[in-house]
Amino acid sequence: MRYSIDHKSPIPLHAQAETLLRQLIAEEEYQNGKIMPNEVELAKMLAISRTTLRQAINKLVFEGLLVRKKRLGTKVAQAGVSSKSNNWLSFSQEMKLRGITIRNFELHVTWEMPNTEVMRFFEIKPDKQVLKMERVRGKTDEPFVYFASYFHPRVGLTGDEDFKRPLYELLEHEHSVIATLSKEEISAIAADKFIAEKLRVPIGSPILFRKRFVFDQGERPIEFNIGYYKADSFVYTVESSR
Amino acid sequence: MRYSIDHKSPIPLHAQAETLLRQLIAEEEYQNGKIMPNEVELAKMLAISRTTLRQAINKLVFEGLLVRKKRLGTKVAQAGVSSKSNNWLSFSQEMKLRGITIRNFELHVTWEMPNTEVMRFFEIKPDKQVLKMERVRGKTDEPFVYFASYFHPRVGLTGDEDFKRPLYELLEHEHSVIATLSKEEISAIAADKFIAEKLRVPIGSPILFRKRFVFDQGERPIEFNIGYYKADSFVYTVESSR
DNA sequence: AAAGGTAATATGTTTGTACATAATAACTAT
DNA sequence: ATAGTTATTATGTACAAACATATTACCTTT
Numbered sequence: 001m002r003y004s005i006d007h008k009s010p011i012p013l014h015a016q017a018e019t020l021l022r023q024l025i026a027e028e029e030y031q032n033g034k035i036m037p038n039e040v041e042l043a044k045m046l047a048i049s050r051t052t053l054r055q056a057i058n059k060l061v062f063e064g065l066l067v068r069k070k071r072l073g074t075k076v077a078q079a080g081v082s083s084k085s086n087n088w089l090s091f092s093q094e095m096k097l098r099g100i101t102i103r104n105f106e107l108h109v110t111w112e113m114p115n116t117e118v119m120r121f122f123e124i125k126p127d128k129q130v131l132k133m134e135r136v137r138g139k140t141d142e143p144f145v146y147f148a149s150y151f152h153p154r155v156g157l158t159g160d161e162d163f164k165r166p167l168y169e170l171l172e173h174e175h176s177v178i179a180t181l182s183k184e185e186i187s188a189i190a191a192d193k194f195i196a197e198k199l200r201v202p203i204g205s206p207i208l209f210r211k212r213f214v215f216d217q218g219e220r221p222i223e224f225n226i227g228y229y230k231a232d233s234f235v236y237t238v239e240s241s242r
Numbered sequence: 243m244r245y246s247i248d249h250k251s252p253i254p255l256h257a258q259a260e261t262l263l264r265q266l267i268a269e270e271e272y273q274n275g276k277i278m279p280n281e282v283e284l285a286k287m288l289a290i291s292r293t294t295l296r297q298a299i300n301k302l303v304f305e306g307l308l309v310r311k312k313r314l315g316t317k318v319a320q321a322g323v324s325s326k327s328n329n330w331l332s333f334s335q336e337m338k339l340r341g342i343t344i345r346n347f348e349l350h351v352t353w354e355m356p357n358t359e360v361m362r363f364f365e366i367k368p369d370k371q372v373l374k375m376e377r378v379r380g381k382t383d384e385p386f387v388y389f390a391s392y393f394h395p396r397v398g399l400t401g402d403e404d405f406k407r408p409l410y411e412l413l414e415h416e417h418s419v420i421a422t423l424s425k426e427e428i429s430a431i432a433a434d435k436f437i438a439e440k441l442r443v444p445i446g447s448p449i450l451f452r453k454r455f456v457f458d459q460g461e462r463p464i465e466f467n468i469g470y471y472k473a474d475s476f477v478y479t480v481e482s483s484r
Numbered sequence: 485a486a487a488g489g490t491a492a493t494a495t496g497t498t499t500g501t502a503c504a505t506a507a508t509a510a511c512t513a514t
Numbered sequence: 515a516t517a518g519t520t521a522t523t524a525t526g527t528a529c530a531a532a533c534a535t536a537t538t539a540c541c542t543t544t
Contacts, residue, residue, distance in 0.1 A: 012526080012528090013527075013528070014527075038493080038494060038495080039494080039495070048528085049528065049530070050529090050530090051528070051529065051530085052527080052528060054495095054496095055527085055528095058300075062301075062304050068494095068495065068496090069494085069495080069537085070493095070494060070495045070535070070536045070537060071492090071493060071494045071495075071535095071536060071537040072493095072494070072495090072537075072538080073493095073494060074494090185478065186428055186450070186478040187450055187473065187476060187478065188430040188431075188448040188449055188451075188471065188473040188474075189430075189448055189474065190447070190448045190473065204446070205432070205448070206430040206432045206446075206447075206448030206449060206473070207430055207448060208429060208430035208450075209430075229430070231429065231431055231432065231448070232429065232430075234429060234430075235427045235428065235429045236427065236428040236429065254496080254497060254498090255497075255498070256498085280523080280524060280525080281525070290498080290499090291498065291499045291500070292499095292500095293498070293499065294497080294499075296525095296526095297497090297498095310524095310525065310526090311506095311507085312505070312506045312507060312523095312524060312525045312526075313505095313506060313507040313508055313522090313523060313524045313525075314507075314508085314524070314525090315523095315524060315525080316524090316525080
């Protein structure tokens, strides 16, 4: 085994075990329904107790990354790339969680005149410029999403920020802007020429289209975001209860 | 304490503790930031070990219902304003809200052998038949969605019910089945021959595809629902807060 | 060959015990 | 008074040890 657990590290053993499992899963060690070693074995291999290992596995099971079955064992849940609406993780964080390494294909930051939709959402004058960030991201060899984000002038972005950092972390730490509420609209559309080129698919291909309206604590608009996801590469999951 | 734990019950102690905590929280016993008794105390009160109690608390913490803080204790998380409940309107109610009158184009009710996905979700044997309801609905002149619902045998539907009534009302009033939790997966796909015909669009047209897993109060599966929405005719909205 | 019973094997449940750590409260020395 | 230290108290981490239970695989009986 390439990875192992450091008993002298200040990082809790169960946390170490958790990231270790993630790595193994990401490297398709246990990918695609392949059952992983049973708990007693694994615990022995990692030189930790079964209880501690179980803490790690439980977390991944709760996330939906692993599936347990009595007698059969524990295996990786086969699932497309997915996004939970509940938790507020950024795209890259979420992908990392799933063991997928994200590559940034393009990153453009420009100042633009707002279009009608942005103007209306931000409640600003048409001559007030807004910062626009465009991104194409995907797995190693294939782009699968095109994003465009517009930021309210109030946020105070200059355009020189390090946009490779998780976005909401950046906003929170550097600009004291805390995103607390988001409204999203999801629909399916056909790829036009622009999107087809960005995502390297034929014109007319099915695309999952998502608009996202983000607000801060005072319910003031701070970001408007649109995303075009290549079909089959993305599953949006929502959990609701009453 | 009104509630207590039954050590002779077949229901695991941690599960009992979990529902017990939920009840207490629901009854605002520990509501609104009020700290609850510490773990050692609570464990003693419930006559279970701290480890077991912790299992229960952990789950609620994962869900975001409780918040732990060292030295301070555990308290009920400040509730988000999320209007999750409005997700719980039936399709026709939702459309009415938007001023769209729904026409039912097709309505088929049949008994079928479950496919692998249904079987796995319902946790039933492959020879156990399930009730399947198919529907094509849309605006006056154009169909825009194809639905298929599968119901768990436990629900007790016969197939002779009046499916023109709102579904969740029917389940609740006639069968005492209360849907409380739903998980949805949304993605974009290209229309195959079957869907193309149902929705009267060319093969390959973009389609919003939605899977819905519905559970009752005991988190038992009761309905599996898939929906194919014609592009542009449907927008899915989600509101989330933190 | 089909039905039924049994063993094996994985996860599931539960307890008891011990020490670590973070945050506050209480105390102490300057 | 205030800064710094210490004690207290909650959660956090970790282990070992049993027994329960569901499911499959295998064996046995009819």
